[in-house]
Amino acid sequence: MFRVLIPIAAALLLAACGGEAPRVPITPKKEPAAEVGYATPPMVSRIETTAAGVILTGSAPAGAPVRLASPEGASLSASADNKGVWRLTMAPAATPRLFGLSTTQGARTIQAQGYLLLTPEGLGYQLRAGAGAIRIGTVAAPAITAFDFDREGAAMVSGVAPAGTAITVRADGRQSADGRATAAGRFAISLTQPLTPGVHVIKVFNDGAEKSATIDTSPAASLTDGPFRSSGTPAGLRVDWMTPGGGVQSTVIID
Known part of the structure; x- marks a missing residue:
């Protein structure tokens, strides 16, 4: 499996994205069974490039706030509707961008799995530690x-x-x-x-x-x-x- 080395700067992206993301094994595992207190993490399901900008559509628990944060500290926020659907619009960029995606449930912060990569062409990828994008x-x-x-x-x-x-x-x-x-x-x-x-x-x-x-x-x-x-x-x-x-x-x- 992927070996992990620990440089001093390990916390940079995590701090910028608002918390610690879960580690992911290189061998894909089945989704965990539902358990008491388990909260579904937010996810991005669709990315569109329009005249208005780059539109991200995703899912989260109904009514939950959603936060998209960059390593530089910039962030965008949205709220999931009563069907658990949220949308964010951002300006296009000429260089690749990396974001952390999270939501909150009470005092808990729930991180999305991995990080969101957006390419200048408007494509999106979920980067997963120890696993495939x-x-x-x-x-x-x-x-x-x-x-x-x-x-x-x-x-x-x-x-x-x-x-x-x-x-x-x-x-x-x-x-x-x-x-x-x-x-x-x-x-x-x-x-x-x-x-x-x-x-x-x-x-x-x-x-x-x-x-x-x-x-x-x-x-x-x-x-x-x-x-x-x-x-x-x-x-x-x-x-x-x-x-x-x-x-x-x-x-x-x-x-």
Whole structure:
């Protein structure tokens, strides 16, 4: 699994986003059963770019306040309606942005899982510590949507495929993992062996279809200027970001 290193700056993004986010294991787990006191965290379900700006639509407990906060300290607020739907509108930006999403229930602050990444093109991704990034909204299947890895070479490929179909992942021609798309048509599959630093060809086979991406897994440099850094790569946007546990994870958004 992804190993976690603890730099001094680990709390920067968490403080900016209003609290401590939950840690997420690299192996996806089933949703927890309902329990006394459990509160559903807020989430973003749709992102639209319009003349009015970037519109985020999501869910939260009915009537609950919702807060979207950036590492720089800026924040936007909304309230879920009686059906648990909330909306926020923000100005577009020329650079990638990272946000923490939270709600409150009484004296409790409930963080969304991971962080919200917004690209200049108006696409949204849920970045998850120790797990694969999730593209927000509808994506035509099959597709590789993201590739996550850490400094130790542990990696996970994420994407969309027909619901329930079997998936095989190969790295540099070698079979590296098997999995299956969920009922929602998404997959996040961990590679069985760490990848060495450098360029690798990742191929995903599903029901006769093949998708590939060429990824540079060079370890992320230290985050000295903030809790995340973005850069362009031939495969797509790369974001090196600090996890809640203090490690550095790299997410490549596949074009």
